[in-house]
Amino acid sequence: MPKNALYAQSGGVTAVINASAWGVIEAVRGHPAHFGTCYAARNGILGVLEEEILDLDEEDPLTLAALRHTPGGAFGSCRFDLGDLKRDRAQYERLVEVFHAHDIGYFFYNGGGGSMDTAHKVARIGDELGYPITAVGVPKTIDNDLGMTDTSPGFGSAAKFIATVVREASLDVESAHTTSTRVFILEVMGRHAGWLAAAAALAQEYDGRPPMLILFPETPFDLGDFLTQLQMAVRTHGYCVVVASEGLKNPDGSLFSVAQSHDIYAYTQLGGVAPRLAEIIRQETGLKLHWSVVDYIQRAARHLASRVDVQQAYAVGRSAVEGVVAGEHSFMPVIRRDSDRPYRWSIDRVPLEAVASIERGLPPAFISPDGYGITAACRDYLRPLIEGEDYPPFDRGLPCYPRIRGVLRPQRCAPFRVESPG
Amino acid sequence: MPKNALYAQSGGVTAVINASAWGVIEAVRGHPAHFGTCYAARNGILGVLEEEILDLDEEDPLTLAALRHTPGGAFGSCRFDLGDLKRDRAQYERLVEVFHAHDIGYFFYNGGGGSMDTAHKVARIGDELGYPITAVGVPKTIDNDLGMTDTSPGFGSAAKFIATVVREASLDVESAHTTSTRVFILEVMGRHAGWLAAAAALAQEYDGRPPMLILFPETPFDLGDFLTQLQMAVRTHGYCVVVASEGLKNPDGSLFSVAQSHDIYAYTQLGGVAPRLAEIIRQETGLKLHWSVVDYIQRAARHLASRVDVQQAYAVGRSAVEGVVAGEHSFMPVIRRDSDRPYRWSIDRVPLEAVASIERGLPPAFISPDGYGITAACRDYLRPLIEGEDYPPFDRGLPCYPRIRGVLRPQRCAPFRVESPG
Incomplete structure (x- = not known):
């Protein structure tokens, strides 16, 4: 048998x-x-x-x-x-x-x-x-960080969702930037690797515009340079769309989103890169902005x-x-x-x-020299995965997402106490 | 002519x-x-x-x-x-x-x-x-608050997107709640009226489950009662999906998301209901949680x-x-x-x-007696709009979203200085 x-x-x-x-x-x-x-x-x-x-x-x-x-x-x-x-x-x-x-x-x-x-x-x-x-x-x-495989199932769909909603939201921001929002920030997942942030750049394919700035976990965050780039984008295009990885790191390697209450902006720990960036940009530039955090939605978007x-x-x-x-x-x-x-x-x-x-990170050769975009090699890699x-x-x-009934087989063993994974 | x-x-x-x-x-x-x-x-x-x-x-x-x-x-x-x-x-x-x-x-x-x-x-x-x-x-x-019309173009598509992503993210949360996230909060638009928050309830149709709690701008936010309901939902279902309107208001009528730095949680003003709720729930219950703010994505989701x-x-x-x-x-x-x-x-x-x-608000008869859901009348109203x-x-x-060329006609009038709308 x-x-x-x-x-x-x-x-x-x-x-x-x-x-x-x-x-x-x-x-x-x-x-x-x-x-x-x-x-x-x-x-x-x-x-x-x-x-x-x-x-x-x-x-x-x-x-x-x-x-x-x-x-x-x-x-x-x-x-x-x-x-x-x-x-x-x-x-x-x-x-x-x-x-x-x-x-x-x-x-x-x-x-x-x-x-x-x-x-x-x-x-x-x-x-x-x-x-x-x-x-x-x-x-x-969805993180695409498994070794030995060209890609991991789950990544392509999350990437497609991110690139699509960035393209759509960018059209929205572009529409009314002269009298309304000038900066839009989208936070995407990827605590350790910037694959999903990189996927947002596929939205540019149509005409090379938004997202203008991508913040990768692989590139230490330089606030001063970022604000300069942001204001330059606003001058050039009238608005700026930013995609930020949740794994964005400070120059000392600590996570950007884990802010301490004693830092200069007096944040409590929120675990949100987008709202924190938004607050800094608002204080430093006065530009009107909106932000979004897609979180689980990006990895569940089967539609x-x-x-x-x-x-x-x-x-x-x-x-x-x-x-x-x-x-x-x-x-x-x-x-x-x-x-x-x-x-x-x-x-x-x-x-x-x-x-x-x-654990497979985004290769350095996939990030553009200025640190805010992707290279042609990265685009060639990503493009077929969302097709x-x-x-x-x-x-x-x-x-229609039917749920299984979930009928358990009769138990034959004595109960076993699993130690809590904490 | x-x-x-x-x-x-x-x-x-x-x-x-x-x-x-x-x-x-x-x-x-x-x-x-x-x-x-x-x-x-x-x-x-x-x-x-x-x-x-x-x-x-x-x-x-x-x-x-x-x-x-x-x-x-x-x-x-x-x-x-x-x-x-x-x-x-x-x-x-x-x-x-x-x-x-x-x-x-x-x-x-x-x-x-x-x-x-x-x-x-x-x-x-x-x-x-x-x-x-x-x-x-x-x-x-998308706010559906125009008078004299049964609905307003733009609302149905935003409503469909919200109900869909709530259904999808709920399946995600449900999957791993025994060892991971137990509370998921989605913030939706609607500064003055809860139409979009109400639309999230359409995700329940399939089997009457998530989202378990909807927070409307029309229902003054009672933190104590909300935490009780939340914990009850977690006990019953193992997890709780919350949809919160950006227009959520405190009992005194002030906006919930505009927190002052002197309040008990020491927030600075972030303009995000979801991260603020998340922080309070984390402090009060210790439950592991995730949150999402869809912002412009919900009103641009033509896909x-x-x-x-x-x-x-x-x-x-x-x-x-x-x-x-x-x-x-x-x-x-x-x-x-x-x-x-x-x-x-x-x-x-x-x-x-x-x-x-x-300005047409959500009728009181569309909100369920407990204040956290919608009535059958509301469901009957909403359902056809997302079809x-x-x-x-x-x-x-x-x-493919082609951009217009945008060719201006030659100007024939003298320049005119429009006072900035501020």
Whole structure:
């Protein structure tokens, strides 16, 4: 009898992570000689530890197929990392207990860098604890900072949303700048890397105008120079659109948004780069301004997904399963760029240990010499990732995102107390 | 020889104001016996005073037709109100000078309540200054606060965007609430009326869940009760999605977002309801949270326009012209709701003087008794306004929003110094 498969989601979710889920589920079901039933854990690895195993046979097949166009993490995600294989032995013994109770032989973990580390630890259970489990990673992250892959599913759709709304809001600001707002600031995600901020520059393609200034986490923030550039842009264009990464850093390396109450502007900690920049600009220049923080909206905006991104999310899910069928283990499917123009890509597979600890920043060669824009190389890299639309179905004016029923399998193990991830 | 027509845009722009522009231009050109050439003023009434008259015959016909799907104000907008007809006589004499120089007999002004007042003043120029001018208003505002009309073009699309992104971000928050963010706050526009905040409740339709709490400008903010409701929602659902209007008010009627540095939380003035709420919730409950401020993005989001809204924007533009052809003057086309289910609407016309000073708030009967949600009557009102999609064309992953060339007609009048609107 073939062993069962278990799929789980981890970390910050994206607009297309469920497309990967569907890729895994569909492919597992397509290989009945190799796999038993396909289950999903609720809330990632936490759901395995807590024996919350969802029975996908209880779901309406249409709901499962709709995962392809539903944002968020349909099975629940978590921010929780497994402990050390030697020191936190009880956690691993618990995983074996639950795997064994549900006859699970295959584990597909869909997440970012930290989750790949967890997947790698699970993959070692066979060697370390003697329970035969094949563990595989499935990549996702809007931050695009996973190593060994040309891009990560989730990034392209967030990038497309950001570039689109920057283009739209810029037209708005441009319309009335002579008597109204002259500066617009958009804050985007990316605590450690400026990929999403860079994507905003794609909005310029049409005629080389806004956003005029991009503030990357990679470029230490020089307030004086920024204000000079801002005022120059306002003189030239009449207005200035600024895109700022949440990861913007002061010259001393500290985060710009974590202001202390004793600094000269007397801010309390707000965790918002845009409102803080706005206040400084207002005080220093008197220019009328508006600002926006898109936060989770940018990573959940399935209504404007990139078709390429959706296809890649689905493909890495399928490839994870196909790799297992081919006898591989402890790997992560990655996206290879085979050509820029026309854009061609394929799926490859790399060992989990090779990706678990790499964090890929925006290369210096992708940031323009003045530090406020992107280079042609960066544009060539980014452009194909936002290509194509893949609209979800709408009903009465809103996108249809069905929820799974979430029927748990009967628990067979004793309760287990998971230490709070804090 | 028929007189020429002049179209202009005013106030905060929307995702569909250019569809009204196209409605006006196309209809004017369709009645060559009644109208000469169709011009547009740059930056609204300011462009008339400054004699910045755009020659639309210089534009590519495809660019003009693309106005139907291009957000922002293609001809430039302004925040500027005409002075008193008796006291500020020079302004009106200047208008007559410019109208006369370009043989303009018809003026179409596309804006909100303040702009309708301006249109009405222009309409009185014939009686007051003896120059024959037919002035007509064309409604727009995302705030939905114009009187005499069932809704205003621009609102439906902003409402659709808000309801969609709330639904999407809620799925994101729901995914990982057990180990991550438990409270998400979205700030929406609407300084004086809670229409846009109310629209967020449409996201609930699917299964009656998020957003759990809506904060309206119409309901004085009771911090203690809000925190109780918030914690109750977190206990019930595991997380809480809050939608807050930028116009949220303290019990004393002052704006919540205009905090003083001497208050108990030591804020400086940030003009952001969401970050301020976030800080209070963090201090009072310790719950992990995220927040978003969509600002101009919500009113520029043409990529997700409501088809009904686009059709109505176009229809009020056409109706303005058709009314003039029928011999009417000093009016504004309005949208009448002929039936709820199925939704049927038609265009009527009302005198400008009847709309110029009315501001329509959210009726008390549209807010649920607890103050944090909407009633069935409100839902029935809102639902049809977001119906249907009307995607713009995309090129290489981004929406195509062509800009007009903006060729000015030669100036024939002496320069005129417009006093700064401040």
